[in-house]
Amino acid sequence: MRDEDCPRMIALSALVDDEIAAEARLTLLAHARHCPLCGAALAELRALRAEFATLPQESPDFDLGHVIEARLRAQTSAGPASRPRLRDRLFPSGLRGLLMPAVGAATALALGLQLGTLLLEQPARSAREPRLVAMAVFDPIAPGGLCPPATCFGMETSR
Amino acid sequence: MDDASAADEAGWIARAQRGDPSAFAALVRLHQQRVFRFILRLTGSREEAMELTQDSFLKAWQALPGWRPRARFATWLLQIARNAALDTLRRRQLVEFAPLDDGLPLSDPAPGPDELWAGRQRGVVLDRALRRLPFEQREVLLLREVEELSYTEIAALIGVAEGTVKSRLARARAALLALLRHTTGERHEG
């Protein structure tokens, strides 16, 4: 078993997210109080969560509300029934080139248009994003065993 | 968002759905920072993030007449932004084979150990570590830790089962902790 698939890690991660059944939560917390491995892992996961508050808080270079409103007004002045043809007028040729060069872009647009119906409905179980291999510079397997020793019980029943 | 802002937002959405650009501009102002940061952290490029943020809002404008409040408006915007970012990264991958990672060490060599983890620098280290994760791990971490979405919302947004969100988050955290531990190790050795 790979370290990152360790059932303990999955259960502890879900515990930190408060996405675990109440009973399983109590059992896991009680265990973590006595098991040094799980206790340390839980502390580390909580510290990591707190760390996200330190991420750089960057802002857009300019007010997009103004820019987008101006573009929409330029479009609206062309006529009231023109929203369906918005794309043709909205994007300057350069931007349209960027947006529409390939099937991928068209797919993204189509996905965007379907969003309202997709959200909160049952996700497709077969859907799987292709992994962007070249971005995985590091092998994401953690050094050092995350898996518990035999004395540390499995947490498969936590959810 | 407090109750007053939520009421404002609902009003702006209704007006924007009827084609009011100034109402839509108000929605853009309300959400631009959140959408921009999300895209920036996904793509790693300010310039690209500016462009994709604009594109995302324009796509939202086009899709808005058919939008129904089954999910929070902000979550819907994040889904549009995520798809736009993913599409760009896929294309970049094909065209340049360039990793998102900027090649910089996670920690800058100059400051001493005490300053390194202080304030801003900690965030920079985390930011760089995130960039070394695969997209699928980076996005679930951002959606959970920064956007504070539930597993159900994340599953719907990226189109996978909830169990996948759960295990992917655990993998992502293990990988991120390994990177950060590695950095801490470098620091102690240096």
Ligand SMILES: [Zn+2]
């Ligand atoms: Zn244990």
